[in-house]
Amino acid sequence: MTxxxxxxxxxxxxxxxxxxxxxxxxxNVERGTMLALLGPNGAGxxxxxxxxxxxxxxxSGSVTVNGYDVVRQRDGVRRSIxxxxxxxxxxxxxxxxxxxxxxxxxxxxxxxxxxxxxQQLLEQFDLVEAGDKQxxxxxxxxxxxxxxxxxxxxxPPILYLDEPTTGLDPRSRxxxxxxxxxxxxxxTTILLTTQYLEEADQLADKIAVIDGGRIIAEGTAAxxxxxxxxxxxxxxxxxxxxxxxxxxxxxxxxxxxxxDTRTISLVVDGAAHVKRLLDTLxxxxxxxxxxxxTKPTLDDVFFALTRRGNEPTNQSTDDNHDEEVGAAL
Amino acid sequence: xxxxxxxxxxxxxxxxxxxYWAVSDTRVLIGRHVHHLTRSPDQIFTAIMLPAVMLLMxxxxxxGAIDVGGTTYINYLxxxxxxxxxxxxxxxxxxxxxxxxQEGVVDRFRAIAMLDSAVITGHIVAAVIRxxxxxxxxxxxxxxxxxxxxGSIGDWLLTLGMLxxxxxxxxxxxxxxxxxAKSVDGASGLGLILMFSxxxxxxxxxxxxxxxxxxxxxxxxxxxxxxxxxxxxxxDQPVAASGWPALIWWVAILCVAYPLATRLYRKRFV
Ligand SMILES: Nc1ncnc2c1ncn2[C@@H]1O[C@H](COP(=O)(O)OP(=O)(O)OP(=O)(O)O)[C@@H](O)[C@H]1O
Ligand SMILES: [Mg+2]
Numbered sequence: 399m400t401x402x403x404x405x406x407x408x409x410x411x412x413x414x415x416x417x418x419x420x421x422x423x424x425x426n427v428e429r430g431t432m433l434a435l436l437g438p439n440g441a442g443x444x445x446x447x448x449x450x451x452x453x454x455x456x457x458s459g460s461v462t463v464n465g466y467d468v469v470r471q472r473d474g475v476r477r478s479i480x481x482x483x484x485x486x487x488x489x490x491x492x493x494x495x496x497x498x499x500x501x502x503x504x505x506x507x508x509x510x511x512x513x514x515x516x517q518q519l520l521e522q523f524d525l526v527e528a529g530d531k532q533x534x535x536x537x538x539x540x541x542x543x544x545x546x547x548x549x550x551x552x553x554p555p556i557l558y559l560d561e562p563t564t565g566l567d568p569r570s571r572x573x574x575x576x577x578x579x580x581x582x583x584x585x586t587t588i589l590l591t592t593q594y595l596e597e598a599d600q601l602a603d604k605i606a607v608i609d610g611g612r613i614i615a616e617g618t619a620a621x622x623x624x625x626x627x628x629x630x631x632x633x634x635x636x637x638x639x640x641x642x643x644x645x646x647x648x649x650x651x652x653x654x655x656x657x658d659t660r661t662i663s664l665v666v667d668g669a670a671h672v673k674r675l676l677d678t679l680x681x682x683x684x685x686x687x688x689x690x691x692t693k694p695t696l697d698d699v700f701f702a703l704t705r706r707g708n709e710p711t712n713q714s715t716d717d718n719h720d721e722e723v724g725a726a727l
Numbered sequence: 728x729x730x731x732x733x734x735x736x737x738x739x740x741x742x743x744x745x746x747y748w749a750v751s752d753t754r755v756l757i758g759r760h761v762h763h764l765t766r767s768p769d770q771i772f773t774a775i776m777l778p779a780v781m782l783l784m785x786x787x788x789x790x791g792a793i794d795v796g797g798t799t800y801i802n803y804l805x806x807x808x809x810x811x812x813x814x815x816x817x818x819x820x821x822x823x824x825x826x827x828x829q830e831g832v833v834d835r836f837r838a839i840a841m842l843d844s845a846v847i848t849g850h851i852v853a854a855v856i857r858x859x860x861x862x863x864x865x866x867x868x869x870x871x872x873x874x875x876x877x878g879s880i881g882d883w884l885l886t887l888g889m890l891x892x893x894x895x896x897x898x899x900x901x902x903x904x905x906x907x908a909k910s911v912d913g914a915s916g917l918g919l920i921l922m923f924s925x926x927x928x929x930x931x932x933x934x935x936x937x938x939x940x941x942x943x944x945x946x947x948x949x950x951x952x953x954x955x956x957x958x959x960x961x962x963d964q965p966v967a968a969s970g971w972p973a974l975i976w977w978v979a980i981l982c983v984a985y986p987l988a989t990r991l992y993r994k995r996f997v
Contacts, residue, residue, distance in 0.1 A: 451838045476840035487831030491766050503755045504841045506740035514732050553737045584736055
């Protein structure tokens with residue numbers, strides 16, 4: 399048995415024909431915690447989830463889930479997990495309720511209990527009204543919620559969420575996040591994949607960054623962001639004159655000007671720094687039209703991570719990072 | 728007790744024997760397809776159309792021109808029409824299995840600790856049910872346009888048994904093709920094999936009117952055995968000559984297709 403580890407992945411490799419999709423992944427998830435697997439399209443996130451769910455077999459390496467080996471003890475693994483896969487996994491000809499009852503029975507609830515449980519979950523996920531309509535007419539958010547509900551018919555100790563919020567509007571995303579937080583609070587071990595650093599940041603205890611079939615960094619959100627640089631502030635001055643004078647007084651890392659849009663942007667270190675900037679402008683009688691803060695994006699994380707080791711000092715990393723952002727703007 | 732289901736935040740599966748759940752899983756997945764059938768009855772309508780049109784066409788347009796000796800052409804034709812109804816249904820089974828494998832819900836089934844084979848069994852039983860509906864419609868239509876069989880009740884029961892075995896075995900073959908097909912087009916292509924199998928049989932013409940080579944193939948192929956058996960039963964003729972080969976053929980086909988389909992399903996995503 400693996401003791402405290404809910405998921406243990408050792409040197410996992412996966413080939414599809416000649417294509418090496420996973421090139422030696424090592425990953426641990428402790429019980430009752432949430433790990434976010436963060437990576438861009440094609441990184442191998444879904445492949446990891448499929449192997450962890452027994453939907454695909456590893457080419458080599460060892461993978462245990464809840465103490466069960468994914469190759470030799472499939473049923474043990476299947477009894478331990480709930481899966482919300484990347485693409486909706488429901489019978490679209492059935493209604494939401496019919497899906498839940500059917501899947502409840504396949505999870506080995508009695509007919510009566512499957513019905514009760516379906517009703518409970520429809521209520522919990524705000525689907526009572528839609529419950530008796532065919533799934534093919536559901537919105538993306540409704541399908542996602544039903545998908546999550548279907549993964550909770552019997553309480554799984556371990557839950558996989560493969561990009562559960564991709565394509566959702568901010569409100570549905572917030573609902574989904576709240577549901578996920580609740581599950582975590584109830585002691586469920588969660589493995590979440592996402593392309594959004596913000597999502598990983600909001601929810602996860604630990605983040606593993608995967609790219610090209612390898613884990614390229616692992617740590618808490620704070621640890622990862624250290625390598626990325628800080629937030630940037632973007633100030634739009636009220637007039638051309640103000641812009642020109644502001645140029646003279648504002649200094650800082652990664653400073654950038656754009657005369658056409660009267661915009662000045664630079665790296666900031668927390669709210670106090672922003673306040674100091676605003677005070678400076680006010681003291682000089684300069685007026686700003688708008689102010690915005692941008693957080694490091696996934697691109698920035700990758701950029702920073704892949705540069706690690708090549709660039710010894712923080713300063714130069716930041717500079718390069720700024721150029722990249724400047725180019726992207 | 729149901730009122731407090733999951734009250735402690737934890738819902739657990741019920742403890743019953745493996746056999747109980749194997750039967751339950753299979754029933755649930757058969758129910759899934761029966762439900763699909765009631766939701767979109769058009770699936771079966773298209774499969775019935777072709778043999779129905781054929782029955783009418785052959786009966787009224789060519790019927791007079793084809794001499795089958797000893798009985799009316801409609802009486803001769805009916806066995807072939809029944810067999811074609813079953814093969815048409817099996818084409819829809821191939822397509823249904825192929826498209827189901829592309830659906831996410833099958834991934835969900837596979838990630839549940841349930842009886843794997845129930846997913847395919849659901850398709851098979853649904854195919855047999857669709858087949859029985861199609862056969863009933865065809866027999867009714869046949870009677871309406873002059874089909875007058877001379878078999879006894881026992882012959883009818885044997886006919887039913889033969890056609891159900893045929894539908895069941897062929898459904899497993901159809902499932903294999905659906906599992907092998909990589910795309911909808913692939914599935915349609917493979918389905919053509921099933922669709923055309925009765926045309927190279929004695930469904931419409933007697934084998935001895937055919938040229939050498941083709942004649943031998945037609946005489947010995949498994950679909951011909953079914954057509955001849957059903958015809959012999961319906962027209963109260965001696966049945967043994969085709970009955971035993973038909974039985975052996977289709978049981979043998981089942982013995983290959985069933986494990987193959989189950990294996991293909993398990994291996995499919997690895
Ligand atoms: N069945 C398969 N056969 C061949 N290649 C595959 C197969 N499944 C995945 N791949 C390849 O493996 C790589 C990783 O795919 P995977 O779906 O795991 O990425 P992902 O991180 O989930 O991406 P996304 O964010 O787009 O969902 C991709 O390059 C993909 O093309
Ligand atoms: Mg993916």
